[in-house]
Amino acid sequence: AQKVTQAQTEISVVEKEDVTLDCVYETRDTTYYLFWYKQPPSGELVFLIRRNSFDEQNEISGRYSWNFQKSTSSFNFTITASQVVDSAVYFCALTEGGSTLGRLYFGRGTQLTVWP
Amino acid sequence: DTEVTQTPKHLVMGMTNKKSLKCEQHMGHRAMYWYKQKAKKPPELMFVYSYEKLSINESVPSRFSPECPNSSLLNLHLHALQPEDSALYLCASSQGGFSDSAFDTQYFGPGTRLTVL
Numbered sequence: 006a007q008k009v010t011q012a013q014t015e016i017s018v019v020e021k022e023d024v025t026l027d028c029v030y031e032t033r034d035t036t037y038y039l040f041w042y043k044q045p046p047s048g049e050l051v052f053l054i055r056r057n058s059f060d061e062q063n064e065i066s067g068r069y070s071w072n073f074q075k076s077t078s079s080f081n082f083t084i085t086a087s088q089v090v091d092s093a094v095y096f097c098a099l100t101e102g103g104s105t106l107g108r109l110y111f112g113r114g115t116q117l118t119v120w121p
Numbered sequence: 122d123t124e125v126t127q128t129p130k131h132l133v134m135g136m137t138n139k140k141s142l143k144c145e146q147h148m149g150h151r152a153m154y155w156y157k158q159k160a161k162k163p164p165e166l167m168f169v170y171s172y173e174k175l176s177i178n179e180s181v182p183s184r185f186s187p188e189c190p191n192s193s194l195l196n197l198h199l200h201a202l203q204p205e206d207s208a209l210y211l212c213a214s215s216q217g218g219f220s221d222s223a224f225d226t227q228y229f230g231p232g233t234r235l236t237v238l
Contacts, residue, residue, distance in 0.1 A: 052227075
């Protein structure tokens with residue numbers, strides 16, 4: 006079973022629109038971490054955020070915000086006033102306890118295209 | 122500084138060639154990773170090194186041979202590859218070394234785009 010589901014394969018918006026990328030996860034562990042990475046066309050995965058399972062506070066960083074809801078097992082990512090430079094593939098990922106090294110479970114990614 | 126560097130950026134090789142990919146980090150991280158990523162797919166874990174020792178091999182074919190000469194360097198030796206091995210190869214590192222290392226953030230390099238002819 007997929008541990009991380011990103012149901013939106015592709016999203017297209019016009020600049021300045023707000024856009025939300027959905028992420029739903031599945032785990033039996035009580036301690037886990039969730040991540041978002043951005044992968045622009047150049048290929049590098051850029052780390053955006055890490056959130057642990059005990060911290061449900063929403064987080065805002067500039068135009069980016071994250072909404073973590075354990076009740077729905079979701080960790081959604083919103084970009085406010087999107088820009089062309091936000092065009093990229095965005096991956097949500099999960100790591101669980103029980104190992105000494107993190108095994109990152111990635112979702113399939115959401116391709117975001119922002120048109121000028 | 123959260124920089125992981127990878128060389129070369131692009132590599133084209135024949136099926137009989139031997140080549141190597143190189144990854145370097147100077148963040149003092151003790152865990153390093155190789156991932157393979159095909160187009161429109163998420164990265165797939167290949168190998169994990171912890172304190173310069175191989176700790177995870179995800180049943181990768183022997184034509185891929187990893188090496189960790191020291192804590193800052195990670196190599197991936199390639200030999201007799203197949204066209205289906207063409208992909209983006211990503212290196213990552215994380216702090217490692219502690220009881221909660223499972224949760225460390227992995228920082229990725231820019232990748233090497235490999236084409237096997």
